Amino acid sequence: MLHIVILLPFLLSVLMLLIRQTTRFHPGWFVLPLPAVLFLYFLLKISAVRAGEPIIDTIAWMPSFGVDITLILDGLSLIFVLLITGMGALVVLYSIYYLDKQTEGIRRFYVYLLMFMGAMLGVVLSDNLIILYGFWELTSISSFLLIAFWYGRERSGYGAVKSMLITVFGGLAMFAGFNLLYVMTGTYSIREIIQLAGTFTDNAMFIPAMLLILLGAFTKSAQFPFHIWLPDAMEAPTPVSAYLHSATMVKAGIYLVARLTPVFAGQSEWFWLVSVTGLFTLIYGSFKAIRQTDLKALLAYSTISQLGLIMSLFGLGSAAGFFAGRQDAVFYTMATAAALFHLINHAVFKGSLFMVVGIIDHETGTRDLRKLGGLMSLMPVTFSVALMGAFSMAGLPPFSGFLSKEMFFTSVLNIREFDILNAGFWLQLFAVVAWIASVFTFVYSMILVFKTFGGKLQKDKLDKVPHEAPVGLLLSPVILVSLTLVFAFFPELVSLPLVEPAMASIHTGLLAPEAPFEVSIHFWHGWTPEIFMTLGVIASGLLLYKGYTRLRVLDREARGRNTLNRVYDASLQLLERGSRRITDAYMTGSNRHYLLYIFSFIIVSLLAVLLREPGIRFGMAQYAELSFYELAAIAVMLMAAFAVPFAKSRVNAILFTGGVGYMVTLLFVLFRAPDLALTQMIIETVSVILFLLCFRYLPKLKQQKEKLSFKLPNLIIALGVGVTVTLVALAAMGSSPFEPISEYFLKESYNLAGGKNVVNVILVDFRGFDTLFEIMVLGIASLGIYGLINLRMEEDQRQPLQRDTRLAVPLRSNDVILKTMSKGIIIIILVFSFYLFFAGHNHPGGGFIGALMTSAALVLMTIAFGMDQVRKAFPVNYRALTAAGLLLAILTASGSFPFGAPFLSHAFGHFHFPILGDVELATAVLFDLGVYLAVVGVAMNIILTIGGDKRWNS
Incomplete structure (x- = not known):
């Protein structure tokens, strides 16, 4: 059934291309039922997954290579498929009212969206690393298409290419890491690799595999310094931003880290790389968000910051691996629980905020904070949604973001007790960095709400007369933001059915059997250090919000001074210039030169192997004698081939070439190979017609003869290729250590294939x-x-x-x-x-x-x-x-x-x-x-x- 679930979005995307676009119905209404039904389907699987019964479906694909399409729905994948389908349904509903049905390429938009949805489902459900990689790269391709939806805009193309290059680069590195895991374990199955965890950590390829896999995860989840693609991806339509950057694409790297935590947990390199990279991304993203003047750019950097927070929590949770099987492991798994809970919270409040920004842009014609203000009374519902979403993002009560932020503070405080790595001072800094980043998060959350909806209305700077959005646009963000209250007062709705099974999936084998892990999330824990840290965040955040405009470093983004973007642009230009120079050096426009390069490489590479390999023999004793007819056909073929370079017209050259082909056909007939003879004969006939049609595109044939010195390299190359191919053919027959496979085909052709x-x-x-x-x-x-x-x-x-x-x-x-x-x-x-x-x-x-x-x-x-x-x-x-x-x-x-x-x-x-x-x-x-x-x-x-x-x- 899981295979059908993945296939459905792709089938519907094909159907969207086939149906005719009508003016009566918005195409989004045809798409909406699919994610909604899939969301309900996965909801019904919660009880089975919670009972410890993962759903596994397997289809044999390439068993000899260890590649099967095995899909697994366990606690971890359940969270992600619910986010993908639930957010997908709300985003499609939102897009119906955001994008007019007459929008150019509207069907194409939904085709790309469905393709992306199916790819994400494939990523989080795949148990085979090769299948996961295939879907992983498909998310990069489909996100490229979505980001470049407005392909007429220069920035859209730039952002799409940027995201593609960075994420595909990381994906290729990840693929190499997957293959190293296979070399070490002999399997591509994630479940089997997890079962072998701890048995191959001493392998020399273990650390390189870890680094390569993390490179893929960090690029996809926009961790520093690979985050630079995400702000430029905001050129996509707002529904795309709400979907890709709150619940799906950027969460793929988070998922990969969580899924492979059982394999790498307990390794100091994994702990430091994941937690430190996440914390640095958290504080960097929150700092950059304050400096933005575009609302989508502000949300882009806030997304980077929140992704860093979740990534750091998974790194801190991996500390449980150092205490595998001991009671102490439970103490550190709290960070993983916080990561999972905040993963859900982030999708909820960030999705609603992206939709709010889309509403503001839709109703006012701008996202520029310098032009906005005074919208509170004109757009009261939108203001309420923005207020609740921003307060949840800032970690303020009574919203669910407050709970996960408190759990984050608990995790960074707990890690100070982690004494195995002998890095007490550095571990103390985790709490300091977390607190400073939370202050910045508070500030940009307040900027988002009060700089947009508070202050004085500037009608003269707006392209439209602002007014409240229609119900259709408000429905999706209202549903999402309402969940921030529901999850805050009833956290067990998330912790029991979702977080606990996911914890069981991630920390398999790490916990002591007599101490099963239970996730307990409460709104109030008394006057704890976490509460005082929150009060400090609020107090410091208010002061900073009131005075940040006086600080030049926080007041505005320095245009053109983003060092990492400049490095990316300069590197791309350098690669283009370098490749152009190299290409110009050998791409002379002469086919003769190109053939010289190709054939020279063939001669050198193949002859080097043939002459240096001691086991190669060139025996001809087993060959049959040539008959008179075969010798005659070969002689005619050689004469026709010899005549080609001396032909004075292209028609003669084509006829001589065709003669070579027809003589090969005759040889196939003599060798009793009718299939090959028929194929060769028809190919030659059609090719002659094709060559004749191509004459019109060719310049006039030069009649003057060239000097012999220019023909000599051609002669050397031609003889070299002929000798090389002949030796290869002789070596293939005289040096093979295996029995001819033709015997197997002849014996089993009818038994196995019925032919x-x-x-x-x-x-x-x-x-x-x-x-x-x-x-x-x-x-x-x-x-x-x-x-x-x-x-x-x-x-x-x-x-x-x-x-x-x-x-x-x-x-x-x-x-x-x-x-x-x-x-x-x-x-x-x-x-x-x-x-x-x-x-x-x-x-x-x-x-x-x-x-x-x-x-x-x-x-x-x-x-x-x-x-x-x-x-x-x-x-x-x-x-x-x-x-x-x-x-x-x-x-x-x-x-x-x-x-x-x-x-x-x-x-x-x-x-x-x-x-x-x-x-x-x-x-x-x-x-x-x-x-x-x-x-x-x-x-x-x-x-x-x-x-x-x-x-x-x-």
Whole structure:
């Protein structure tokens, strides 16, 4: 069921692209039910998870590599999925009223949002590190698309690229750390790695794995110094900011640290890195927030600050690992409980505050604090929501933020008793830093509320006449901010069903069996040091709020002086300049130079291995003797190849090249390889047509001969490549320590895959992954060709292309005989292509060969009757046909999941039909159909795109 839950957002995103946009309904209403239903579904799982019964679903994907799609819903993941779906529902509801249904790209907005929601669910539910990494990077991609939603704005593009570069950089580092964990433990399963915790800490790769994983977590959760992407991400629409930066994307790094705490807890490096980085981010973010004049920028830095607070708490909670199995461990796990409770509180009050800022911008036309003021009487409901949310963020009673802030103070005070690391002085500073950061938090919370809603109204500086927002905009923030009161007076609603099970997930094996951990959160604990610290925060915060405008260091943000942003920009410019210089050095525009680089590398690298490896032998004793026909075909092929560089026209060069290909076809026939012969023959035929169509884009062929000195490097490279490839082929046959795998394919082709044509069975079953990725590559290549030709620069469009009319191939023939004969020939070719497709599983043929044959028929039709007639006879969007083929292949490959079989597993059997009798059916035919559609789409998209350039048809 969990797999379906993850799949639903992606399916709905595809559906959003297919449905037509109407003026009657806002597309958000189609999206809203999904997160709401998912939220209710996960709520119903609380009782099972609380009882210690995690829900685990597994689908075999690549068992031989230890990669299975295993999803687990335990206490920790339950908190996050509730945040993702609950906040998702409220954000979608808010966006319906925030974004007009006529907004350009509104459906695209929801497609990106659903993609992000599904990716986040995948991150927090995945038990396999490889699957987690895949979803992790998908969150970076989808967040990039969301941040760049207003792609016409320069800052939107800048912020999207910045977030992508930083988070993907961290993700790649994290991926390396995951692989180091696999090397040490032999598994990618998080549960199994946790069970092995403590057995591999002495491994030399343990600390590097920890550092790399933390790099990924810190970049994603905007920890210093990687926080610089988050303020620029505020260029996204406000619903996106409310979702990504309160409950989802920035919490992914927090989740990763919490999930892997059982693995690294008890390591001093983990304790110091996580807690100190979090505390520094906390005080830095709170200090920067005070200096902002834009409300979203203020909330951005406050988010950085709050993320640092949560991160530091998880670091402090990891101290329990030093006391694993002892009673003392309970004392330090209080920090983890505080982190989990504040995680929920932060999502609640920060989400409501982002929505409030969106309302202010929506109703006044500005977010600039210097233009705002006096909105209290005009927007009383919005003011009430802002007041409650800001007070909760500041940690003031009677709101839930007060409780988690008190637990934070308790944690930094408790850590002073931590005497294992012999760092008493530094541990004492934790409480001081926490208190100072809380003062700053109080100040920017007051600025947010009273600088916006208090003071004097400045109507002349506002773009709109301010008024209260409609009920639809207010509903989501009111629901969220109300929870700050509910969780404050009834904290057991969160602590018992959510925090305690999450604690059990994080601190597995750390607590003594006779001392189970219980989370107890109360509003009042008496006159404790924490209360006096809070009173000090309020008193100092009020003084600082009253006088911060007199302090130049706090009064305003210094424009253009953000050192870290300048370092990022300068580094990016340096990389661009350096890469441009390197690229200009070897990208000369000469294909000859490019081939020299490629072939030289091949020669040096392969020959070095072949000549230095002692186990390689170049024996030829096992090869059969060449027959007369084979020698004749080889001789003709060599002569045709030798004639290519001496051809005086491109037509002759293409004909000689085609001759080489047809001789290879003949060799395949002599070697009794009909599948390969058919494929080679059709490829050569279609390629010749394609080359002829490409003539129009090429400059005139130089007729003058070059000096021999310029040909000598070509000769050396050509001979070197020939010798190298020959030696590789000889070494492959003479040095392999394994039995030929062909025997396995011949023996098991029918038993395992239900097909007698071994070549086709290999393509669609044994090596189906290769085929799937090959048609993906073909699809991408065809789209690239389409883009290069049809989306050319405006300057090229204005300048008429000067072509060599002598080489241009007519796009329509006037030959009556050709037209007459083509009508019958095309039908014969199409019928034969269908035969090849259906017979391919047991006889020569298959989806790939059938698709090429169909493309050949369409090419012949194009030459005989013109492209317009082809489009009329077959009104097909070949790019869509390629996508349909890919989708069918992927769906067929995934169809094995419901039956508990790995990805790309096929089934076959015999069935009795009336009239037809006994018929063998195999699911591989559906996969082959996907290949057929994709290849036809690719081939015809390329042919029609190159041959149908409007500049040549005018």
